[in-house]
Amino acid sequence: GQQLNQSPQSMFIQEGEDVSMNCTSSSIFNTWLWYKQEPGEGPVLLIALYKAGELTSNGRLTAQFGITRKDSFLNISASIPSDVGIYFCAGYPDLYSGGSNYKLTFGKGTLLTVNP
Amino acid sequence: NAGVTQTPKFQVLKTGQSMTLQCAQDMNHNSMYWYRQDPGMGLRLIYYSASEGTTDKGEVPNGYNVSRLNKREFSLRLESAAPSQTSVYFCASSADGSSYEQYFGPGTRLTVT
Numbered sequence: 001g002q003q004l005n006q007s008p009q010s011m012f013i014q015e016g017e018d019v020s021m022n023c024t025s026s027s028i029f030n031t032w033l034w035y036k037q038e039p040g041e042g043p044v045l046l047i048a049l050y051k052a053g054e055l056t057s058n059g060r061l062t063a064q065f066g067i068t069r070k071d072s073f074l075n076i077s078a079s080i081p082s083d084v085g086i087y088f089c090a091g092y093p094d095l096y097s098g099g100s101n102y103k104l105t106f107g108k109g110t111l112l113t114v115n116p
Numbered sequence: 117n118a119g120v121t122q123t124p125k126f127q128v129l130k131t132g133q134s135m136t137l138q139c140a141q142d143m144n145h146n147s148m149y150w151y152r153q154d155p156g157m158g159l160r161l162i163y164y165s166a167s168e169g170t171t172d173k174g175e176v177p178n179g180y181n182v183s184r185l186n187k188r189e190f191s192l193r194l195e196s197a198a199p200s201q202t203s204v205y206f207c208a209s210s211a212d213g214s215s216y217e218q219y220f221g222p223g224t225r226l227t228v229t
Binding site: 031033035040041042043044045048050088090092101102103104106107108109 | 120147149156157158159160161164166172174175206216217218219220221222223
């Protein structure tokens with residue numbers, strides 16, 4: 001099946017720094033979702049992207065749907081301690097690539113640690 | 117609006133015991149999902165229900181059964197628990213198949229000894 005390669009696997013940064021992470025695939029995706037998961041909690045949807053080239057912000061978070069439709073990026077500006085958690089990318093592969101409107105493919109996550 | 121709720125939050129079972137994990141959503145969503153999350157494996161789809169009255173297998177359905185009780189509720193049953201089913205289980209819902217945003221519950225942490 002489709003796989004999503006998410007990088008980096010982990011990041012340790014200082015408060016105030018900007019953060020970038022990305023997700024890539026060998027298949028075309030028609031939707032990208034970014035989630036954050038804190039310890040002991042379920043994933044929380046941060047941003048949804050629906051069109052190639054789309055750039056969407058949610059506060060200090062900005063995500064982009066790659067032009068090739070095979071990647072997506074998430075940036076966090078001016079990080080704060082409460083940004084700590086695991087960030088997951090997820091997507092729906094294009095139907096012609098064997099995708100389904102119901103089967104999300106997940107990356108394995110980027111663990112973000114912020115040092116105050 | 118509670119969103120997606122799951123019960124219980126924690127459970128310990130002995131091998132061979134059975135149990136049902138409950139999930140309910142109050143967002144009037146048509147589609148519901150069950151995932152398991154294991155270290156290094158990410159989130160994997162067990163079963164989903166595109167709409168009330170339908171269920172379909174996901175990536176890892178073996179050892180599980182599901183019931184879409186009504187539009188709000190979707191349960192996951194382990195008939196004979198095995199240690200390999202030790203995991204964190206998440207329920208999610210989406211408006212329908214054309215609305216791609218899935219919203220997750222807080223999870224059930226299951227240990228099978």
